[in-house]
Amino acid sequence: MSVLEDKFSKKFEEATAQPKNRGAYYKEDASEKGMALVEAKYKDTKLYWLVDPEEDRVYSAKFFAYGGKVSLAIGETLCAMVKGLTIDEACSLLGSDVESQLRDEPDVPSVPEAKMAAFSAVEELLKIVREQYTEAKALAAASAVVKKEGKPKKSLAELSMAEQAWLSLSKEDQITQINMVLDDKIRPALMADGGNVQVLDVENGEKISIQYQGACGSCGSSLGATLSFMEQALRKEIYNELIVVPNM
Numbered sequence: 002m003s004v005l006e007d008k009f010s011k012k013f014e015e016a017t018a019q020p021k022n023r024g025a026y027y028k029e030d031a032s033e034k035g036m037a038l039v040e041a042k043y044k045d046t047k048l049y050w051l052v053d054p055e056e057d058r059v060y061s062a063k064f065f066a067y068g069g070k071v072s073l074a075i076g077e078t079l080c081a082m083v084k085g086l087t088i089d090e091a092c093s094l095l096g097s098d099v100e101s102q103l104r105d106e107p108d109v110p111s112v113p114e115a116k117m118a119a120f121s122a123v124e125e126l127l128k129i130v131r132e133q134y135t136e137a138k139a140l141a142a143a144s145a146v147v148k149k150e151g152k153p154k155k156s157l158a159e160l161s162m163a164e165q166a167w168l169s170l171s172k173e174d175q176i177t178q179i180n181m182v183l184d185d186k187i188r189p190a191l192m193a194d195g196g197n198v199q200v201l202d203v204e205n206g207e208k209i210s211i212q213y214q215g216a217c218g219s220c221g222s223s224l225g226a227t228l229s230f231m232e233q234a235l236r237k238e239i240y241n242e243l244i245v246v247p248n249m
Contacts, residue, residue: 031141039133178239182234199211
């Protein structure tokens with residue numbers, strides 16, 4: 002069985018009709034989240050990756066594609082595939098891996114034969130990502146130092162009563178409050194999709210380590226929209242300096 006000359010897979014059509022990862026990240030986005038920003042451009046496609054410099058793991062990925070539908074599908078699918086992978090794992094992907102991800106059936110190509118060559122762009126893009134990451138990681142480290150030195154912690158007198166109350170709690174009580182917010186704002190949606198989240202630790206009243214459970218462990222949004230919503234909810238309800246870090 003073969004794909005007709007003008008025939009594309011359903012997954013291909015879905016990826017190009019409703020791309021979820023199209024867009025860009027900027028230095029401000031990376032700095033705010035303490036991430037390294039990696040940009041890679043090859044021909045008509047540009048990638049924007051936010052990478053955790055401590056684990057060398059892709060936190061989120063976006064792209065712009067200025068060519069046709071195949072470039073759009075490649076950018077969309079590649080960005081979805083790399084979330085949660087280490088840089089080494091992500092940069093080991095091949096164009097054939099991306100093309101296979103777009104197939105409806107394992108033995109039926111996702112695009113016409115004449116379009117298959119476009120997937121070679123994947124290796125070229127990832128080669129550039131690997132080359133750029135070292136510099137991006139160093140820049141993120143320098144930015145973190147400047148940010149830390151340039152933003153001194155508030156004195157006790159400058160903290161609001163709510164902030165003082167939060168920071169004075171024991172770690173166990175902080176985790177209890179965090180779980181109360183998660184039970185109210187986050188867990189119902191996660192559990193409806195067969196997942197959950199566990200609070201592992203709280204460091205210095207600011208850094209919350211979590212572990213996704215069930216279906217959430219393999220969901221791409223666990224490192225994107227879900228994580229961002231969780232962090233925003235906890236900042237709003239508890240303490241504005243909170244940072245949520247998933248344990249992968």
